[in-house]
Amino acid sequence: MSTPNEQRRSERSRQAILAAALDLCRERGLAKTTVEEIAKRAGVGKQTIYRWWGSKAAVVQEALNERVNTTTDFPDTGDLRADLRTQMVVVAKAFASADFAPYVSLIAAAQEDPEIAASLRKVMIEPRAQACAERLRRGREQGELRADVDVDAVVEMLYAPLYYRLLLRTRPVTSEQVADIIDTAFEGLAPSGRDGTVGR
């Protein structure tokens, strides 16, 4: 994305652009945000944006990445279910927050732009999924999880319902949902025992 000389780059302009982009995206969504507006609000020439980023989505992506809590550390108190709950409640609160909108816009943009999709996965999603998988692996070793589970699949099972509500807006994402997800996931749907109809 960047042939020009990185060293001569104006940090002041860069920050102004990121801030303006994020603000506008929060105000009216990424789709209705224009590069022209970002430039004007940042007090910057359009060229300065095109020089360093490939699209407005890339700007928002960088802004978001820079501002979001970069800590992907997962709590580890020894109680897996409690730790999952702690972490997922944080995520749920974030999802429910109004100024999470730019992240949603970014996911939307990613549907028609593979480049955005790739960098979104790489920067935002996979590191966090990895951290969770890691914690699950440790839990499995401690016997808190069945030995045969595929932790990556479990990460999906746990977080997917949050994304489902976030993106389809069927219902709001809440802490209760988190509790529900964890309980159901751990205890299963089968009426008795994990091996199904046995004790019937």
Add this chain to the structure above:
Amino acid sequence: MSTPNEQRRSERSRQAILAAALDLCRERGLAKTTVEEIAKRAGVGKQTIYRWWGSKAAVVQEALNERVNTTTDFPDTGDLRADLRTQMVVVAKAFASADFAPYVSLIAAAQEDPEIAASLRKVMIEPRAQACAERLRRGREQGELRADVDVDAVVEMLYAPLYYRLLLRTRPVTSEQVADIIDTAFEGLAPSGRDGTVGR
């Protein structure tokens, strides 16, 4: 969406517009499809599109709804897990299909257009979720499910991972994923039985 006289409407034009919109959307995605192109390909004036629809997304939504299998019936062989599997495999195959792209585009568009979001939920998502919930309820009555589960939450748990992969493209949606989801959901993550590890 329609103040003009519905009765004088040209069905020929309507069909041509829906077909053109869907084709273009499959070819290059909704974002890169223009109303002008839809009109040209359909051999129609732009005004005819604007007269009957509020946006290109609305056109695609109607096209999709009209062409998609409207059967929301859920199989019921008496074996809940098998029926879920049957139905979810159908969904998974659809999600994996190349010409499912318009649906994905539509979900993306819905992120920044509440009207699209609402009609998407009402027309595409909720009827199918209801059908699944219904089947789950019957299964619960037959003792195939724990008596205390919230079927609506279960629907989310089951389908959310498919949407997760569809929209975040971390991995492809497959029949194996479906098997995994069902198994894990029914048997739970806990090492033995649903009531924790404590010896029974």
Add this chain to the structure above:
Amino acid sequence: MSTPNEQRRSERSRQAILAAALDLCRERGLAKTTVEEIAKRAGVGKQTIYRWWGSKAAVVQEALNERVNTTTDFPDTGDLRADLRTQMVVVAKAFASADFAPYVSLIAAAQEDPEIAASLRKVMIEPRAQACAERLRRGREQGELRADVDVDAVVEMLYAPLYYRLLLRTRPVTSEQVADIIDTAFEGLAPSGRDGTVGR
């Protein structure tokens, strides 16, 4: 312009169209008047206009022709200069009148539509020019005019300055202008006698 059956034609619609066209033309000029507006104001379908006229200009032309004083009679009191003055003052007053605008619009339209130009000349201009030429011819026979003048050229000389001001709007058309034109035309510009330098 008219293959349809003239006898079945609705006089009510015809009158409503002519009136609406003339009104709109007075209100905002022919250029900003649309067939759609004429139809709506006349309570008429667009097709009824297209059935009987070739253009909006043709409508205005017919309206104007029907409403204008069709008397092309020239006064003849025996005093040519007085009669010219009488008639030209009428014309000057018409030109100065606000609701003469449609006639001006029509002349403008004629500049880019030979059909309008032809019918304008035939219906509006030539009959009146002929009447004036006739009166001049009688005056010439009576010795009120030099025997060698070309009456058609004289008609032009007399009326052209009124059109000049009407169309170029350098100054308003007035009765004083009429007096001036007649005096100068009759007496000539040369300082003494009609044959110029003679008495020098």
Add this chain to the structure above:
Amino acid sequence: MSTPNEQRRSERSRQAILAAALDLCRERGLAKTTVEEIAKRAGVGKQTIYRWWGSKAAVVQEALNERVNTTTDFPDTGDLRADLRTQMVVVAKAFASADFAPYVSLIAAAQEDPEIAASLRKVMIEPRAQACAERLRRGREQGELRADVDVDAVVEMLYAPLYYRLLLRTRPVTSEQVADIIDTAFEGLAPSGRDGTVGR
């Protein structure tokens, strides 16, 4: 018409626009010339036209003004009638020329657009009328004209018949017409001398 920065303006685009507009206007008249065509032929964005001009007529007006012989000098050989004839024949030839069409279109446009009318008078008509009036004034001082004539009215009397034929197309504008106009104007219509028929 111009809020944008005149100094950054592209002269290349400006010239291309003026040329294209004039060409199209000659080919099919101003009424059938579209801004879109001008832009396309000039290899220019439409916005560049709208940025600097208020209408297609304004473009043609500027083009015409820039290309037309800006010399408004009137010949002065000492013989007023000869000088008038010289100059008016030039005008008559111009009026008769095929590529004078844009000027006619402009006069037509002026009938429904006061702004065009004003600039047309200011730029094209009045300077030339002034030059003629000036020459007439000098002639009057030299005794070639009656001392009491209003030179401005005379300008109108002389040129109006050319405009009459130009705009009403009753007959072609020719050099003969010019001769006729001058002879009649100077010698008058009255059978003998300017002070009536009474024998001197």
Add this chain to the structure above:
DNA sequence: TCATAAACGAGACGGTACGTCGGGTCTTTGC
């Protein structure tokens, strides 16, 4: 007297051009 066929009102239709917005590139200029 009534059927029938034309003209009618309404207005949807395929188009063309409008005037505007914003994208991404290129040029000028001021700090």
Add this chain to the structure above:
DNA sequence: GCAAAGACCCGACGTACCGTCTCGTTTATGA
């Protein structure tokens, strides 16, 4: 000597009217 300012070419937007084309609904003969 960079970068703000912004003019440029371009393509699409959503709208206004064009002139044509159905639709029922009057209306006005002529069988």
